[in-house]
Amino acid sequence: MSVLEVKNITKSFGKTEVLSGINFSLKQGEVVAIIGSSGSGKTTLLRCLNLLERADGGSITVADEVIYDAADTGRHSEEDIRKKRLNLGLIFQSFNLFPQYTAIDNITLAPRLALGEAIKNKTVPAQEKAERLAAITQEAELLLERVGLSDRRDYYPCQLSGGQQQRVAIARALALKPALLCFDEPTSALDPELTGEVLRVIRSLKDEGRTMIVVTHEMEFARRVADRVIFMAHGVIVEEGPAEDVIGNPKSDELRAFLQKASDVNGADDKNTAK
Amino acid sequence: MVLGILTAARGGTGFLDVTLKLLEGFEVTLLLFALTLVFALPLGLVIAFGSMSRFKPLKYVTRTFVWIIRGVPLMLQLFLVFYVPGMLFDLQWPTELFGMPINSRFLAALVAFVINYACYFSEIYRGGIESISRGQYEAGQVLGMSKSQIFFKVVLLQVVKRIVPPMSNEVITLVKDTALARVIIVVEIIMAAEELMSRSLIWPLFYTGVFYLLFVGILTILFGWIEKKLDYFKA
Numbered sequence: 420m421s422v423l424e425v426k427n428i429t430k431s432f433g434k435t436e437v438l439s440g441i442n443f444s445l446k447q448g449e450v451v452a453i454i455g456s457s458g459s460g461k462t463t464l465l466r467c468l469n470l471l472e473r474a475d476g477g478s479i480t481v482a483d484e485v486i487y488d489a490a491d492t493g494r495h496s497e498e499d500i501r502k503k504r505l506n507l508g509l510i511f512q513s514f515n516l517f518p519q520y521t522a523i524d525n526i527t528l529a530p531r532l533a534l535g536e537a538i539k540n541k542t543v544p545a546q547e548k549a550e551r552l553a554a555i556t557q558e559a560e561l562l563l564e565r566v567g568l569s570d571r572r573d574y575y576p577c578q579l580s581g582g583q584q585q586r587v588a589i590a591r592a593l594a595l596k597p598a599l600l601c602f603d604e605p606t607s608a609l610d611p612e613l614t615g616e617v618l619r620v621i622r623s624l625k626d627e628g629r630t631m632i633v634v635t636h637e638m639e640f641a642r643r644v645a646d647r648v649i650f651m652a653h654g655v656i657v658e659e660g661p662a663e664d665v666i667g668n669p670k671s672d673e674l675r676a677f678l679q680k681a682s683d684v685n686g687a688d689d690k691n692t693a694k
Numbered sequence: 695m696v697l698g699i700l701t702a703a704r705g706g707t708g709f710l711d712v713t714l715k716l717l718e719g720f721e722v723t724l725l726l727f728a729l730t731l732v733f734a735l736p737l738g739l740v741i742a743f744g745s746m747s748r749f750k751p752l753k754y755v756t757r758t759f760v761w762i763i764r765g766v767p768l769m770l771q772l773f774l775v776f777y778v779p780g781m782l783f784d785l786q787w788p789t790e791l792f793g794m795p796i797n798s799r800f801l802a803a804l805v806a807f808v809i810n811y812a813c814y815f816s817e818i819y820r821g822g823i824e825s826i827s828r829g830q831y832e833a834g835q836v837l838g839m840s841k842s843q844i845f846f847k848v849v850l851l852q853v854v855k856r857i858v859p860p861m862s863n864e865v866i867t868l869v870k871d872t873a874l875a876r877v878i879i880v881v882e883i884i885m886a887a888e889e890l891m892s893r894s895l896i897w898p899l900f901y902t903g904v905f906y907l908l909f910v911g912i913l914t915i916l917f918g919w920i921e922k923k924l925d926y927f928k929a
């Protein structure tokens with residue numbers, strides 16, 4: 420069963436076409452790494468999937484529900500879009516934790532607000548409120564444990580390292596139980612010594628069987644964790660296949676050049692750390 | 695003794711008499727200050743939303759209005775608000791509101807202050823709101839929050855934290871700006887002191903400074919306390 424079905428997504432900003440017909444799908448439990456040079460449209464693709472950006476053409480189906488179809492020109496209520504978004508989770512490069520809330524409150528905020536609304540709409544009886552709130556908190560505590568931050572439960576984001584903040588952000592996304600998790604360069608804003616802890620969490624999510632899309636510049640990570648790698652350039656998918664094939668045996672000049680540059684950068688890093 | 699009777703007839707000139715007289719004026723100052731805040735703080739937020747509206751006509755009308763109000767001296771606005779309704783429309787400022795007697799001059803001054811300060815506040819709000827990174831809104835969106843949830847639960851407190859310093863400046867300026875109300879004969883503290891000059895007393899005029907200093911001192915402490923309260927997070 421396919422969790423995600425992306426059909427012919429196109430997106431332009433003004434006159435520049437950023438995505439020119441993206442097609443791919445994801446099976447339950449599959450992890451796809453998206454690689455590609457800067458400006459190739461990776462972030463734009465994730466933003467379209469999460470409905471932060473409206474694609475000009477194409478459709479997106481998550482777990483057999485069409486969450487977006489550019490051909491459907493009818494107006495969609497905010498309510499409707501909000502519900503559809505919940506099928507996906509997005510983890511940002513810059514974490515975007517809410518600074519005024521502690522780690523646990525960052526995780527529980529959205530579920531608590533949703534509960535409040537459900538009680539107001541009478542889809543949840545008011546007398547269950549206390550019980551449900553307790554369940555939300557308990558769930559969040561489990562998630563914190565899951566990302567190895569139980570001891571940072573009541574810390575504010577400014578008291579956490581970048582790697583810890585990103586792990587809280589992952590827990591926050593998981594709290595809404597999305598069918599699909601999207602990561603946009605989750606370690607790019609981190610010091611090199613902090614990337615490991617975040618990548619380990621993502622890897623453990625894979626072991627749990629979660630379906631994920633990870634935009635990344637970490638080739639080693641893509642090779643070891645992703646079931647499939649998608650290489651994007653100038654708004655199209657140039658190569659796609661099992662990680663070993665795509666990274667180990669590039670067919671296009673573009674991918675070869677990209678991998679060459681990536682390994683140059685990594686090589687330079689290695690030399691720096693060797694010093 | 696003759697002197698005493700004379701002084702009494704002219705009103706007291708002793709420290710206590712003067713203090714009491716000035717306190718009467720200061721009461722008006724404080725009332726104008728407090729009521730201006732009560733109305734201008736929320737009105738400023740409405741104007742801020744207008745000036746950020748995606749509906750272009752509303753945005754431009756609001757910004758032009760703010761430009762005019764901030765570009766013209768408050769003193770002129772006081773004159774305009776008080777005199778123009780009578781001159782052009784033959785309307786007088788009411789002397790009674792909801793069955794309660796009210797000083798029509800005070801009411802006119804209040805209206806002018808509220809409009810003026812709401813515009814200044816709106817720009818502070820706008821600066822604060824626009825300084826919040828798009829990522830905060832987007833994080834809320836992908837977590838399925840509604841626009842109002844994002845504003846009230848995520849953005850607002852961060853905005854408050856950022857605008858406390860410019861707000862405290864503006865509020866302290868307001869304390870002293872209330873003295874302008876005297877141009878339409880609202881007897882606030884400085885005007886009260888000037889009336890004492892008819893008793894050949896100059897020093898009360900300078901004495902008013904003490905009232906201002908004490909009050910601004912209290913406000914400074916208050917704002918410092920608020921800043922401290924919001925110190926627990928970085929935004």
Ligand SMILES: Nc1ncnc2c1ncn2[C@@H]1O[C@H](COP(=O)(O)OP(=O)(O)OP(=O)(O)O)[C@@H](O)[C@H]1O
Nearest residue numbers: 432433437455456457458459460461462463464604
């Ligand atoms: N809101 C926008 N308005 C105009 N142009 C945009 C906008 N967002 C992205 N672009 C353009 O779209 C192109 C693709 O951007 P995108 O951020 O998707 O690339 P990317 O593959 O994520 O790059 P990077 O690896 O640097 O993150 C770029 O040329 C960018 O300038």
Ligand SMILES: [Mg+2]
Nearest residue numbers: 461462463603
């Ligand atoms: Mg990007």
